[in-house]
Amino acid sequence: MSDVSHCWSCGVALDNSPLLCPACNKVQPVSNTDYFQAFGLDRALSLDTIALEREFHRLSRRLHPDRFARATPQEQEWSLAATALLNDAYRTLRGPIQRTEYLLKLEGLEIGEEHAGKGKSADRQPPADLLEEVFDLNMQLEEMRMNRKMGEDDPGLQSDLTTARSRFETLLAAVDTDISTEGEKWDTGGTDARAQATKAMAALLDRRRYLRNLVRDVNEVLAA
Amino acid sequence: MSEANLIQPNAITAAPATDRVVGIDLGTTNSLVAYMEGSQPVVIPGVDGSNLVPSIVALDLPYTAIPEPGAENPRPTVTIGNSARRALIETPERAIYSVKRLMGRGLEDVEEELKLFPFQLAEDIQPGEVLRIRLGDKTFTPSEISAYILRQLKRNAERYFGAPVTKAVITVPAYFNDAQRQATRDAGRMAGLDVLRLVNEPTAAALAYGLDRAKEGTIAVYDLGGGTFDISILKLNDGIFEVISTNGDTHLGGDDIDNLLLAVALDEIRNEHGVDLRQQADAGASAIQALRKAVIEAKIALSSEPVAKLDIELPNGGRYQREVPRDVYDQLIQPVIERTAGPCRQALADAGIQPEQIEELVLVGGSTRIPAVRKLIDQIFELSPRGKQPHTELNPDEVVALGAAVQASILAGSSSTTEELLLLDVTPLSLGIEALGGVVAKIIQRNSTIPASATEHFTTGVDGQTNVAIHVLQGERELAADCRSLARFDLKCIPPMTAGLPRIEVKFLIDANGILQVTAREQRSGTEAQIEVKPTYGLTDEQVESMILDSFDNAETDFEARQLIEARLEADTILSAVEKAPAHPAWQQLSEEEKSRIEAARVHLEAIKPTGSLHAIREATTALDHATRNFAEKMMDAAVSGAMRGKTMKSASEELQSEEIHSPHAFAPAEFKDGR
Numbered sequence: 001m002s003d004v005s006h007c008w009s010c011g012v013a014l015d016n017s018p019l020l021c022p023a024c025n026k027v028q029p030v031s032n033t034d035y036f037q038a039f040g041l042d043r044a045l046s047l048d049t050i051a052l053e054r055e056f057h058r059l060s061r062r063l064h065p066d067r068f069a070r071a072t073p074q075e076q077e078w079s080l081a082a083t084a085l086l087n088d089a090y091r092t093l094r095g096p097i098q099r100t101e102y103l104l105k106l107e108g109l110e111i112g113e114e115h116a117g118k119g120k121s122a123d124r125q126p127p128a129d130l131l132e133e134v135f136d137l138n139m140q141l142e143e144m145r146m147n148r149k150m151g152e153d154d155p156g157l158q159s160d161l162t163t164a165r166s167r168f169e170t171l172l173a174a175v176d177t178d179i180s181t182e183g184e185k186w187d188t189g190g191t192d193a194r195a196q197a198t199k200a201m202a203a204l205l206d207r208r209r210y211l212r213n214l215v216r217d218v219n220e221v222l223a224a
Numbered sequence: 225m226s227e228a229n230l231i232q233p234n235a236i237t238a239a240p241a242t243d244r245v246v247g248i249d250l251g252t253t254n255s256l257v258a259y260m261e262g263s264q265p266v267v268i269p270g271v272d273g274s275n276l277v278p279s280i281v282a283l284d285l286p287y288t289a290i291p292e293p294g295a296e297n298p299r300p301t302v303t304i305g306n307s308a309r310r311a312l313i314e315t316p317e318r319a320i321y322s323v324k325r326l327m328g329r330g331l332e333d334v335e336e337e338l339k340l341f342p343f344q345l346a347e348d349i350q351p352g353e354v355l356r357i358r359l360g361d362k363t364f365t366p367s368e369i370s371a372y373i374l375r376q377l378k379r380n381a382e383r384y385f386g387a388p389v390t391k392a393v394i395t396v397p398a399y400f401n402d403a404q405r406q407a408t409r410d411a412g413r414m415a416g417l418d419v420l421r422l423v424n425e426p427t428a429a430a431l432a433y434g435l436d437r438a439k440e441g442t443i444a445v446y447d448l449g450g451g452t453f454d455i456s457i458l459k460l461n462d463g464i465f466e467v468i469s470t471n472g473d474t475h476l477g478g479d480d481i482d483n484l485l486l487a488v489a490l491d492e493i494r495n496e497h498g499v500d501l502r503q504q505a506d507a508g509a510s511a512i513q514a515l516r517k518a519v520i521e522a523k524i525a526l527s528s529e530p531v532a533k534l535d536i537e538l539p540n541g542g543r544y545q546r547e548v549p550r551d552v553y554d555q556l557i558q559p560v561i562e563r564t565a566g567p568c569r570q571a572l573a574d575a576g577i578q579p580e581q582i583e584e585l586v587l588v589g590g591s592t593r594i595p596a597v598r599k600l601i602d603q604i605f606e607l608s609p610r611g612k613q614p615h616t617e618l619n620p621d622e623v624v625a626l627g628a629a630v631q632a633s634i635l636a637g638s639s640s641t642t643e644e645l646l647l648l649d650v651t652p653l654s655l656g657i658e659a660l661g662g663v664v665a666k667i668i669q670r671n672s673t674i675p676a677s678a679t680e681h682f683t684t685g686v687d688g689q690t691n692v693a694i695h696v697l698q699g700e701r702e703l704a705a706d707c708r709s710l711a712r713f714d715l716k717c718i719p720p721m722t723a724g725l726p727r728i729e730v731k732f733l734i735d736a737n738g739i740l741q742v743t744a745r746e747q748r749s750g751t752e753a754q755i756e757v758k759p760t761y762g763l764t765d766e767q768v769e770s771m772i773l774d775s776f777d778n779a780e781t782d783f784e785a786r787q788l789i790e791a792r793l794e795a796d797t798i799l800s801a802v803e804k805a806p807a808h809p810a811w812q813q814l815s816e817e818e819k820s821r822i823e824a825a826r827v828h829l830e831a832i833k834p835t836g837s838l839h840a841i842r843e844a845t846t847a848l849d850h851a852t853r854n855f856a857e858k859m860m861d862a863a864v865s866g867a868m869r870g871k872t873m874k875s876a877s878e879e880l881q882s883e884e885i886h887s888p889h890a891f892a893p894a895e896f897k898d899g900r
Contacts (some may be wrong), residue, residue, distance in 0.1 A: 057464050061646055065675065065736045069420055069635035070243075084675035084733055091672060 005031065016040035019082040020062050027063055030081045034106060035089035045103060045183030049094055056090045097208070100179055100201055103186075109202055127207050130171075137164050137214065144221050158222070165218045168211055175208045245391040245420060245636040246381050247428075247628025250370060250408065252324040252477060253450030253590065255279050256625035257377040257392075262800060263641040265432060265629035267622050270380045272306055273835035276621060277380070279450075280304070281372045282311030282319035283359040304376040313517070316342060316509045318360040322479055325451050326355055326366040327411075328404035337475070340483045342509065354763055367407050367763065368771050371414035378415055386789035392417045393632040395624050397452040398424035399472030399652045401698050402710050402740050409737070410763055414771045420635050422737040425449070426456035427649050428627030429588040430465055432618055434645075441583040442468075444571075446601055446614075447624075448564060449589035451477040455568045457575045457582070463644040469574035469671045470652045471567035478523070478591040480560050485519040486512070488556065489534065489544065497542050507539040515544075526553050527593045554596045561597050568604050574671050579606045585614040592620050648673050651734050658695035658704040667732060670700065677733040688720040692728060696740065710740060719749045791841040795833045798848055802826050810858040818854065825851040 005014050007021035008028065014021065017040055018033045036043050039055055061067070063086060068079040092102045126134040140161055147154055179201055186197040247265070249256045254276040258267045267275040284301045303311060311319040325337050331351050337343065346356040346363040356363040374394075381389045394417075396408050405422055412419035426445035434443075439460050447454040454472035458465055490512070494500045501508040501515070515536050522532035526548065534546040572579060582605050591597060592614075602608050618626060633642040650671045656664035657680065667678040682692050692715045699707030718726050727747040734740055763771075802822065805811050811819075829844040836844070 057461065060464065060648060061644075064646055064648070066421070066631075066634055066646060070637060080675055080733070080735060083736075084677040087673040087676050088678075091676075 019086060020059060025062060027068070027075055027078045027082050029078050030085050033085060035085075035092050035102060036106075038085055038089040039093065041093075043103060043106065044187045045096075045100060045180075046187055047093060047099065052090070052094060056086065059086055096176070096180060096183075097205070100183060101205060104198060104202055104205070107198060109198065125210075127210060133164075133167075134214065137161075137168075137218070140164065141217060141221050148221075161218055161222060165215060165222070168215050168218070172208065172211045172215065175204055175211065179204045179208070243391075243636055243638065244385065244387070244389060245393060245632035245638070246377075246389055247625055247630070247632040248374065248377055248392050248394045249425070249428075249625035249628055250324065250374065250394055250396075250411070251279055251449060251624075252322050252452060252479065253279055254621060255373050255377055256622060257381050258622075258625040258629035259381065260629050260633035260639050260642070262803070263639060265626040265633075267625055268381050268384045269834045270305065270376075271383065274306060277305040277373065277376055278309060278321070279324065279373050280308040280312060280319060280321045281323070281359075281369050282308035282315065283362060285315065285318070302372050304372055313510055313513045315360075316513050317344065317358075320357060320359060320369060322451055323357070323366050323369040325475065325479070326357070327370065328401065328407035329355060329366075331355065341479075342512070354767075365763065365771065367411040368414060370408070370411035371771070374411055374415035374417060378417060383789060384792070386793050390416065390418055391420055391632075391636075393421045393423055393628045393635065394419055395423050395425045395428050395628045396738075397447075397449075397472060397474055398426050398454040398456055398470040398649075399452070399474050400424075400738070401474075401653055401708055402738070403708075404474065405737060405739050407763075409739070410771075421631060422739070423628055423631045423647070424454070424456065424467075424470070424649055424652075424738075425452075425624045426454045426470070426586075426588060427458070427465065427467055427647055428625075428631060429586055429618075429623045430456070430458050430460075430627070431630045431645065431647065432623045432627035433586055433615060434460055434465060442577065442581055443584040443586060444568075444582045444605065445586045445588060446564070446568070446592065447472075447588035448561075448591040448597060449477050450591070451475065451479045453477060453564050453567065455564070455571045457571050457577070464646050464648060466648040466673070467650045467671075468577075469571045470650055471571040471574070472652070473563060473567060476560070476563055477589070481523060481557050481591070481594075482516060482520055484556060484560060485523060486516050489515055489519060489536075489546070492546065493538065493544050497538060497540070497544065499538055499540055499542070501539075504539065511536075511539050522548055523553075523594075526550055527595060550595075557594070557596060561594070561600055564597075565600065565604055579604060580610060585612070586623075587614045587616050588620050588623055590621050592616075649736075649738070650674060651676060651738055653698040653708070654700055655710075655732060655734065655740065656697050656699070656704075656707065658697060662704045664697055664699075664702060664704050664707055668734060672734075674734050674738060675736055677731060679729060679731050682715065682728045682730060683724050684718065684721070684726050685723055687723045689723065689726075690718045690720055691716045692718065694730065696732070696742070713742070715744050715746075718746055721748070788838050788841070791838055791845070792833055795829055795841055795845045798845060798852075799826065799829060799833070802848065802852060805852070805855060805859075808859055810855060810861070813858050814855055818851075822848070822851045822855065 005018070005028075006012060007014060007024060007026060009026040010021060010024040012021060012023040014028065016037070018037055019028055019030070020026070021028060034043075039052065039059075041047070060083070063079055063082045065076065065079050065083060068076045071079070092098050140157060144154075144157055144161060147157065182197045182200045182204065186194050186201070189197060244259065246257050246259045246268070249258075256267055256275060256277065258265050260266075269275050270277055282303045284303055302308075308319060312321065320343065322341060325341070326334060326343065330353070331345075331349055334343075334355065338345070344358040346358055349356060354365050354367075356365055357369065374392075378389050378392075392412060394408060394412055396405055400408070408422060409419050426447045429445050429447060430443060440462070441460055443458050443460060445454070445456045445458070447456075452472065452474050453476040454470065456470040457468045459468055460466075490501055493515075501511050504511075518534050518536055522534055525532040529550075531547055531549045532553075534544065534548065536544045538544055572582075585601065585605055585607065587598075587601070592601075598614070601614060605612075607614065630642055630645070631647065633639045634645055634647070637643065651668065651674050652670060654666045654670040655668040655678070656666045659665045667680060668676050682694065684692060693712060694715065695704065695712045696710045697704055697707035698710050701707050715728055715730070718728065725748065728744055729747055730742060730744045732740060732742055803826075805822070814822075825844070825848040829841075829848050832840050832844045
């Protein structure tokens with residue numbers, strides 16, 4: 001997958017162990033290694049998280065700066081960079097959603113950017129099939145906020161919101177299932193199937209972000 | 225055989241002296257230094273025999289009014305620890321305690337502290353400047369004050385080893401931010417210490433408890449000290465200590481209880497005796513410090529007694545007498561200790577686990593001795609319904625230092641006990657950058673395993689713009705104004721281009737100490753720009769350099785002191801040999817009576833070593849040597865016959881040395897449950 005590089009110390013080909021020489025166990029300078037490569041994995045969405053954790057621990061034992069307190073400054077620097085990459089990679093790959101977002105980004109899609117300036121409107125627009133429901137919910141939320149402000153209590157409204165919350169949580173769970181189904185298609189499919197799955201996942205992630213914000217808003221209002 | 229060559233190569237623990245790394249707990253109330261002796265961490269006592277060095281620094285009164293001719297503005301001398309206690313009452317304007325509360329802070333951060341603590345700040349501090357504290361007619365930064373404490377600990381260790389100590393691991397509250405960590409590292413440098421690692425206190429405590437790598441499971445460490453509170457949740461797995469989440473409050477601790485009790489007492493004195501000590505100058509300050517001492521004693525007493533008494537003479541000759549029953553006290557302090565509940569729940573939520581999934585709970589910090597605190601912990605973690613007790617086997621005042629010694633040993637690679645241990649800690653606070661509209665864009669989330677990094681791209685907004693300003697913050701709030709400003713820095717020397725064309729890649733990296741490093745590169749022109757981020761309340765390298773404490777370490781030429789050091793080293797040699805003796809087959813050949821004689825001599829020497837006189841230590845060493853003479857001979861015989869069976873004497877003694885002593889502080893075996 002990546003161009004074949006070699007251990008700076010013993011010259012052995014690194015193959016799918018770019019951070020740590022498989023022969024002499026020396027830490028390697030980090031080049032353009034992506035998170036999948038850091039773990040010696042092929043780019044894929046289904047992943048054995050137990051094995052991932054085991055590998056994370058195995059590599060940490062070898063790469064962590066604590067192991068290099070007496071090494072050369074050069075190796076200390078590489079250890080720091082390699083461990084940071086390993087930690088970032090583990091954090092990203094262990095959760096299915098972040099893993100999907102990351103893979104899509106590697107595939108050239110700009111998603112999940114929540115920075116100002118980069119903020120896209122996708123997660124601000126309600127999904128078309130939910131327009132009506134979302135409109136109602138927002139009305140109820142506004143009413144509830146007013147009630148809170150005035151110190152009034154409306155048990156009916158409260159229970160409506162609780163019901164709405166569980167409805168949207170169910171939708172959220174359904175999105176997660178859909179994402180993993182599309183993920184499987186991506187993993188197993190050919191070029192066309194992949195392109196289709198990529199598109200579907202990007203849309204699902206937008207929908208998911210919208211729903212999650214909605215649930216968060218309801219939680220905030222209910223907890224106030 | 226002459227003494228002290230009981231086992232010939234006693235280089236057992238002897239890494240080269242220069243590689244010796246000590247572990248330091250730089251506490252709000254007390255500080256300690258510890259190191260790994262063989263397979264066990266031990267606290268190094270001070271000259272007064274006490275393990276705890278109170279974190280009190282007092283500027284000595286000048287001895288002579290006339291400066292010696294030729295002497296140019298000498299550094300003031302200071303007293304540290306127990307000996308400085310008296311100064312708190314006698315010359316409160318020249319003494320300081322709890323300086324940890326001021327580390328890495330700015331003027332606007334400490335308003336609350338100033339109301340409660342007798343800190344006297346220099347008058348001319350500008351907002352955004354590092355604080356300076358007035359002691360007598362001199363001013364010191366919090367890092368300098370801490371450096372004095374660290375230097376004392378360094379000296380205690382050097383006295384104990386009879387050799388210089390230059391490398392250390394220092395612990396910090398897990399919830400310390402970047403500036404507080406930098407200030408601590410600066411203090412180490414000023415004290416002449418190469419700080420190999422800053423370790424979070426609760427994590428260190430877990431290390432001290434978890435030396436046995438067979439332990440697995442999810443544990444929580446509740447650390448309520450003198451001035452800080454931390455909660456950390458960890459997963460233990462085959463020697464890996466992986467922190468899952470951490471939370472806390474860097475301004476919550478025993479100090480707050482003291483201040484509360486003090487405030488109540490001062491109000492009562494004003495109402496009953498018509499004396500407002502807060503309004504009186506010197507006499508009032510002394511009386512307040514005496515009263516503070518009394519309420520602290522009452523607080524400590526109330527951890528084991530149902531009632532405590534206060535009895536204080538007032539400057540006007542009257543007496544303030546009061547009985548404090550436990551239930552009144554409990555009610556009074558409830559609001560303070562309740563403040564630990566929120567962080568605990570947040571840490572559990574962040575870890576994604578329920579209280580009942582915490583298999584072991586470790587208590588750290590002197591304030592966890594308070595019964596009301598224990599009760600609250602029991603409720604939060606649902607301990608007694610599950611038939612569980614918190615771990616307190618290790619002294620809560622010492623456990624952090626012991627853990628720091630374990631981490632020191634991991635870094636030094638000096639002990640087989642620790643070579644398979646690894647700490648994976650997290651950053652306690654999210655890192656963000658200020659975006660348009662004063663909103664914070666989080667780039668590294670809290671509870672991310674460190675080292676952690678994030679890469680961001682920036683560009684210009686105006687044609688020909690050559691620099692871009694970046695504001696880095698730490699905290700969880702949405703708005704920059706509500707987060708802690710870490711640093712503002714400029715990306716300079718951007719080649720002039722059309723607006724939006726430059727692409728500047730900035731890499732943020734939180735290192736294993738929890739300290740931020742930033743590097744930047746303009747990608748279109750390939751210009752590499754290294755940026756050292758200076759914290760908003762930090763010292764420059766030059767400032768730190770100028771504050772490095774003079775080393776008086778070579779001045780100790782006192783002959784008797786040196787002899788005492790040598791006698792202690794000799795005692796150590798024989799003690800560590802005797803400790804390993806029962807592992808040797810020759811031990812079985814001894815009579816029970818002989819074994820108990822050796823044990824008695826060993827215990828005697830152990831007891832007398834830290835504080836005894838030169839003569840007493842030598843006598844006890846000789847006695848232990850005599851008691852073990854027969855054993856030593858049997859062992860040599862065994863080694864020789866071992867050689868005949870094909871073993872060399874060297875390997876026989878190496879085998880003997882590699883015997884490990886298991887930690888007596890083992891957790892109960894825990895079932896491992898996957899949290900996810």
